[in-house]
Amino acid sequence: MKTPVLPAFERPEGMTTHDYAFARLRQAIMVGAFRPGTSVTIRGLAEALESSPTPVREALRQLTSIGALRFLENRRIVVPRITPARFEELISLRIVLESHAARRAVAHLSDRQIDRIVAIDDAIEAAILDGQKAAALIANQEFHRQIYMANPDQVAMPLIESVWLQLGPILGIAMEHVTKLYVVDRHREAIDALRRRDEDAVAEAIGADIREGIGGFDQQAIGKLLSLAG
Amino acid sequence: MKTPVLPAFERPEGMTTHDYAFARLRQAIMVGAFRPGTSVTIRGLAEALESSPTPVREALRQLTSIGALRFLENRRIVVPRITPARFEELISLRIVLESHAARRAVAHLSDRQIDRIVAIDDAIEAAILDGQKAAALIANQEFHRQIYMANPDQVAMPLIESVWLQLGPILGIAMEHVTKLYVVDRHREAIDALRRRDEDAVAEAIGADIREGIGGFDQQAIGKLLSLAG
DNA sequence: TTTCCATAAATGTGATCACAAAACAAGAAT
DNA sequence: ATTCTTGTTTTGTGATCACATTTATGGAAA
Structure with missing residues (x-):
């Protein structure tokens, strides 16, 4: 063993x-x-x-x-295997949970906290341009976490992390097979919405971020990987 | 101890x-x-x-x-204490998670399964009319569970049960202080929507069910109990 | 070569024990 | 009466061991 x-x-x-x-x-x-x-x-x-x-x-x-x-x-x-159907369920859960958590965090985010989130996003882009996949992934999680955790009475974060954990194993496969990373501009969209304290726009940006690219990776690419991982 | x-x-x-x-x-x-x-x-x-x-x-x-x-x-x-803010967060999480889970279950529910859900709802009403609070509570959970679990690839149920568990302790207090139970007619609304395979209506009915009465109890009553439980 | 069976190794389970930290209780000092 | 101190008890922690089940191994039979 x-x-x-x-x-x-x-x-x-x-x-x-x-x-x-x-x-x-x-x-x-x-x-x-x-x-x-x-x-x-x-x-x-x-x-x-x-x-x-x-x-x-x-x-x-x-x-x-x-x-x-x-x-x-x-x-x-x-480590559980992931079927395409299960994968889709997990992604839709991420969208529902995280856009909800983001919306409820908006009112609690100070300008200083938003600045820190911008700094994290800069770190993500730097890691992507450097090709440091693992670092980009961790920084991306930190980006999301910093937003949701601004809500002091928040109880969704453990559930969100549970979903992240269930998606973790295929991220490992994706990191081996995906060679190029590209910058996620939905993050900028989310940050702008945070600055305006526009809850709907924040929720929409986070939802789109998850839908379009999962942690800096292309969703279709991951979808293909499922056939050999399921 | x-x-x-x-x-x-x-x-x-x-x-x-x-x-x-x-x-x-x-x-x-x-x-x-x-x-x-x-x-x-x-x-x-x-x-x-x-x-x-x-x-x-x-x-x-x-x-x-x-x-x-x-x-x-x-x-x-x-056993964690529950503040009013935390309670509100948990309820809003229930609404988001369960209306989502209900919507995604609709397509998988057979008529036979719906019949069984109706039977459970009848059991809930019988328990309420009998004043059997604990039995009504468990049957109510079963009502929701049977709906969400119809989706075979579903991954939300464990998260939903996590929220239920976090709400459990105040249910205990509520059961001691609340004397009268009343029938939740949102269940009928949900069942009708299930029969029509109307996903939006199902999600709406489940959301309203949680919002208006939590497991057969009055939400305002529970809100008051928080002051002595927090 | 393949299949089957017996032996050996690996593995999860649960009880027990020693240890350190925390909580508790009782009495002395202020 | 209150606070501090000291000794006792309680409690979580982690290592170890015996046991039963499962898996792996290897040789015999077809």
Whole structure:
């Protein structure tokens, strides 16, 4: 049983072994380090994380609760496969959830916060022009997160991240097969709408951003990849 | 540390201790058996479930992933409190998620399935007229679930149930304070729309159902309860 | 070469234990 | 009466182990 390689991750002091395992596995899945259908083992991951089965098992159980992993009836632990229909469901869920979250964040965003979001968008473009796919992907997630999290009483972010996690594995495939990235100008549209505090326009821009290009990738390209990933 | 009383739950043979603990705790929270702010202990629940800390801890960890519980920094495990703002966020999330899920289920619902949904609605009304609050609540959840689950590739149900779980604790309070239940006629409206395969009308009826009465309870009444529950 | 079966290895499960941190309780000092 | 201190108890954490199930391996039979 070969255990997937986990992206590096600095462990803050005081963080429990379980929290560390959860954060690291979650991050790995989110950026597509695990391919659909991959099976993992508790002991294998425990060894990779230099800990014992107990905290790893808890982390894996949590990841199943948010759809990032599945415990099969065989007691095997796998990264879920994604069918084209399921993929389409996830994208439509992203659109519904995130345009809603964006709309509800508008009233809470200060000009300073918007400036920070612009800076993140600049970082995305820089990463794209540099061809740094993983960095662009993470910065893109941060762009969306910064918007939604402006709402202090927000409860949608965990659900949105659950959807991101379920889409993570095909992002990994996409990153291997897609060679060119291009700038997402819907972000500028969203930023302009944020500045005007135009909730409808913000929601529309975010929805279009997701619909047209997923994290800087071309949706059709990902759609094709599903045939070999499903 | 007094452990909350768990509703009875028959354990299917072959079910692991962990799955049993998770299902039972989840059910308990969903129907409002735990009050907001209640703290639970691993050992206490393990004793109540006649098992050991390990599987209970895993179940609790899963429940935190879906927002049903919180591990505080003190390492205390509590049922989250709900502020009025958070409550409003959760309700608006329900409306967005469930009207979306309902719309996408319409095309997959057979006439036979609709008949079964009608039967569930009859059971809801019977329970309401009988004053059986808990039974009405569970049947109401089943009514919604049967609609959304008709979509075979659906991925929204776990997210919806996450929101239900987060609303669960105040349902418990509501059930204690609300004496009269009344029939939700939005269900009939939704059923008629389902029969016509009118997606917009179904989504609208479900949205209105959530907005006007939450699980058979009056929303304003629950709003008042928040002041003493937040 | 393929299929079948028996043995061995790997794996999830759950209970137990030692440990450290937190909460609690009781008494002393102010 | 209130606050602080000290000792006890409770509680979460994580490692370990035994067990049952599953998977993998390898050789025998067709």
